[in-house]
Amino acid sequence: xxxxxxxxxxxxxxxxxxxxxxxxxxxxxxxxxxxxxxxxxxxxxxxxxxxxxxxxxxxxxxxxxxxxxxxxxxxxxxxxxxxxxxxxxxxxxxxxxxxxxxxxxxxxxxxxxxxxxxxxxxxxxxxxxxxxxxxxxxxxxxxxxxxxxxxxxxxxxxxxxxxxxxxxxxxxxxxxxxxxxxxxxxxxxxxxxxxxxxxxxxxxxxxxxxxxxxxxxxxxxxxxxxxxxxxxxxxxxxxxxxxxxxxxxxxxxxxxxxxxxxxxxxxxxxxxxxxxxxxxxxxxxxxxxxxxxxxxxxxxxxxxxxxxxxxxxxxxxxxxxxxxxxxxxxxxxxxxxxxxxxxxxxxxxxxxxxxxxxxxxxxxxxxxxxxxxxxxxxxxxxxxxxxxx
Amino acid sequence: xxxxxxxxxxxxxxxxxxxxxxxxxxxxxxxxxxxxxxxxxxxxxxxxxxxxxxxxxxxxxxxxxxxxxxxxxxxxxxxxxxxxxxxxxxxxxxxxxxxxxxxxxxxxxxxxxxxxxxxxxxxxxxxxxxxxxxxxxxxxxxxxxxxxxxxxxxxxxxxxxxxxxxxxxxxxxxxxxxxxxxxxxxxxxxxxxxxxxxxxxxxxxxxxxxxxxxxxxxxxxxxxxxxxxxxxxxxxxxxxxxxxxxxxxxxxxxxxxxxxxxxxxxxxxxxxxxxxxxxxxxxxxxxxxxxxxxxxxxxxxxxxxxxxxxxxxxxxxxxxxxxxxxxxxxxxxxxxxxxxxxxxxxxxxxx
Numbered sequence: 001x002x003x004x005x006x007x008x009x010x011x012x013x014x015x016x017x018x019x020x021x022x023x024x025x026x027x028x029x030x031x032x033x034x035x036x037x038x039x040x041x042x043x044x045x046x047x048x049x050x051x052x053x054x055x056x057x058x059x060x061x062x063x064x065x066x067x068x069x070x071x072x073x074x075x076x077x078x079x080x081x082x083x084x085x086x087x088x089x090x091x092x093x094x095x096x097x098x099x100x101x102x103x104x105x106x107x108x109x110x111x112x113x114x115x116x117x118x119x120x121x122x123x124x125x126x127x128x129x130x131x132x133x134x135x136x137x138x139x140x141x142x143x144x145x146x147x148x149x150x151x152x153x154x155x156x157x158x159x160x161x162x163x164x165x166x167x168x169x170x171x172x173x174x175x176x177x178x179x180x181x182x183x184x185x186x187x188x189x190x191x192x193x194x195x196x197x198x199x200x201x202x203x204x205x206x207x208x209x210x211x212x213x214x215x216x217x218x219x220x221x222x223x224x225x226x227x228x229x230x231x232x233x234x235x236x237x238x239x240x241x242x243x244x245x246x247x248x249x250x251x252x253x254x255x256x257x258x259x260x261x262x263x264x265x266x267x268x269x270x271x272x273x274x275x276x277x278x279x280x281x282x283x284x285x286x287x288x289x290x291x292x293x294x295x296x297x298x299x300x301x302x303x304x305x306x307x308x309x310x311x312x313x314x315x316x317x318x319x320x321x322x323x324x325x326x327x328x329x330x331x332x333x334x335x336x337x338x339x340x341x342x343x344x345x346x347x348x349x350x351x352x353x354x355x356x357x358x359x360x361x362x363x364x365x366x367x368x369x370x371x372x373x374x375x376x377x378x379x380x381x382x383x384x385x386x387x388x389x
Numbered sequence: 390x391x392x393x394x395x396x397x398x399x400x401x402x403x404x405x406x407x408x409x410x411x412x413x414x415x416x417x418x419x420x421x422x423x424x425x426x427x428x429x430x431x432x433x434x435x436x437x438x439x440x441x442x443x444x445x446x447x448x449x450x451x452x453x454x455x456x457x458x459x460x461x462x463x464x465x466x467x468x469x470x471x472x473x474x475x476x477x478x479x480x481x482x483x484x485x486x487x488x489x490x491x492x493x494x495x496x497x498x499x500x501x502x503x504x505x506x507x508x509x510x511x512x513x514x515x516x517x518x519x520x521x522x523x524x525x526x527x528x529x530x531x532x533x534x535x536x537x538x539x540x541x542x543x544x545x546x547x548x549x550x551x552x553x554x555x556x557x558x559x560x561x562x563x564x565x566x567x568x569x570x571x572x573x574x575x576x577x578x579x580x581x582x583x584x585x586x587x588x589x590x591x592x593x594x595x596x597x598x599x600x601x602x603x604x605x606x607x608x609x610x611x612x613x614x615x616x617x618x619x620x621x622x623x624x625x626x627x628x629x630x631x632x633x634x635x636x637x638x639x640x641x642x643x644x645x646x647x648x649x650x651x652x653x654x655x656x657x658x659x660x661x662x663x664x665x666x667x668x669x670x671x672x673x674x675x676x677x678x679x680x681x682x683x684x685x686x687x688x689x690x691x692x693x694x695x696x697x698x699x700x701x702x703x704x705x706x707x708x709x710x711x712x713x714x715x716x717x718x719x720x721x722x723x724x725x726x727x728x729x730x731x732x733x734x735x736x737x738x739x740x
Binding site for chain 2: 079
């Protein structure tokens with residue numbers, strides 16, 4: 001008996017679990033501080049920088065990286081690429097968890113989180129792009145929940161309800177693409193109102209288009225990235241269809257990502273030309289802008305293309321990691337680096353370690369939830385009792 | 390929101406929040422809102438300001454704000470540049486222009502009470518209202534605390550109570566709206582000993598400002614700040630020193646904040662209307678392609694089968710004919726052989 005229980009304790013005390021446990025404990029500590037002593041006790045936010053890491057990373061990056069759900073379901077159900085069907089459920093799950101965590105993180109950032117439904121029920125500020133973001137994120141979170149629910153229902157054995165929801169697949173997919181188009185772009189459009197605060201290279205009348213296009217890059221790259229992680233850590237949960245589809249998926253999504261990145265590069269250059277911002281490229285900010293544009297847009301576009309041509313999944317996988325990093329760089333640039341760029345260094349924002357702790361905490365919760373679900377529900381394999389949809 | 394330029398609500402129904410439907414979208418109309426008729430404003434004559442901080446003290450007391458660390462008669466505060474905070478709705482800053490003989494210049498900073506405020510346009514719960522009297526006021530009862538107003542404000546005015554855990558508010562100058570309704574002057578205007586602040590109807594104050602500029606062209610620059618900036622504000626300024634040198638941005642443009650986002654907002658109903666058509670269209674095209682491909686495949690299979698069958702039939706027929714021929718030949722051969730045998734036997738017997 002004693003031996004058995006110590007063996008199961010050892011199985012649970014994996015390095016991942018220990019680290020995750022420590023992060024969760026720190027996260028809970030910061031949570032208590034946030035809701036007892038206020039934002040000033042856990043953040044470096046100021047009157048000049050009302051938005052910090054929690055908006056830049058948890059909201060802007062979080063929403064972009066959760067785009068895999070709409071990208072994959074659109075590819076499979078609307079564009080008819082049925083050979084990627086195995087990727088739909090993991091992508092929907094990641095999207096659902098991503099959006100749920102975005103909403104969770106917002107509860108830390110806003111002053112009175114219990115008022116988050118106010119824009120819908122108490123006082124509708126429809127002239128605000130943030131209203132559009134809030135409305136679409138709330139609706140899309142619901143859509144993702146419904147899209148994800150068949151997996152949970154198969155696990156719970158709710159056959160009738162599951163078959164009913166599956167009939168809605170097409171409608172939900174279309175709704176998901178509409179809502180994603182709107183709020184992914186609106187997150188960029190939030191900054192349209194502040195042309196005097198954002199550096200001209202990042203402020204653009206096309207910024208909402210940029211945010212939407214990069215969300216598809218993020219979605220494609222995340223599906224590749226997360227697919228290879230799952231393949232590594234949850235291989236035993238995958239059925240033959242999932243294992244066989246892996247290379248095909250990487251080649252297909254990698255090719256799409258290469259093209260979208262190339263298109264994005266072109267519209268970014270058009271943006272510089274339209275505002276005649278060429279002269280800014282010779283400044284320090286211009287150099288950093290070129291790092292973003294050449295290093296995190298042009299470069300992954302190239303490496304993706306090479307990976308696809310050579311049918312080299314290692315190159316594609318690293319391109320995906322790099323492209324995801326590029327999204328992070330872009331959102332941080334817009335929200336933090338280019339924002340109030342003219343302020344002297346001592347008035348600039350740099351996150352408090354507790355802000356970082358909460359962001360890491362939220363991501364860790366996501367990983368734990370993902371692991372909990374894929375080890376129980378039919379995400380990486382098809383349930384033998386049900387027809388695929 | 391009573392201001393016509395910011396009424397782009399058409400997309401609401403599709404987004405599911407049908408409550409605010411029947412208002413026209415005029416994002417792209419050529420209507421210009423020039424402020425409520427008879428609305429009040431304040432003219433700040435920078436050349437008259439002596440940096441005494443009496444306005445700051447008055448503001449602090451009429452708004453019952455916490456006492457600052459250094460008292461208001463301590464002018465050493467002016468040595469560092471300040472902005473408005475949750476504890477100070479207005480601050481006076483000191484500037485030393487570059488010209489050699491130039492003396493120090495003092496500028497009061499507070500909410501400019503835009504005619505079409507960025508904060509009001511940005512707020513997703515309509516916590517900010519441009520009142521017909523002129524002030525832009527804030528309603529803490531609906532505020533969620535997202536701080537988008539602070540991102541949006543081009544003058545860096547709204548401040549936030551970051552130290553409050555559960556009931557933080559956005560804090561900013563109210564132009565003493567409650568006092569105006571009682572017929573009193575704003576606290577700062579009342580306290581100003583040099584008439585560097587003058588309260589009145591906005592239209593009148595623009596005439597006063599223009600008159601000063603015309604009467605003393607050597608004293609003033611020909612630019613009333615706030616007449617057109619960001620679509621116009623209810624706080625107006627005249628100066629003898631370039632605005633850019635006294636901490637006031639001259640690159641804000643004359644577009645009201647709401648117009649900066651109206652284009653992106655007006656795209657929303659188009660996406661809602663057209664995406665379903667586009668996406669179902671793509672779906673239908675793919676479905677049809679698949680169907681045609683399936684039909685063609687079936688037809689091709691059918692043809693191939695028929696061809697094979699026909700070829701097989703021909704082969705079979707040939708084989709049968711050949712077999713029959715062979716059979717006939719064999720019979721023939723056997724008959725001949727039998728006849729030959731019989732003939733031979735007969736011959737043998739006859740011998």
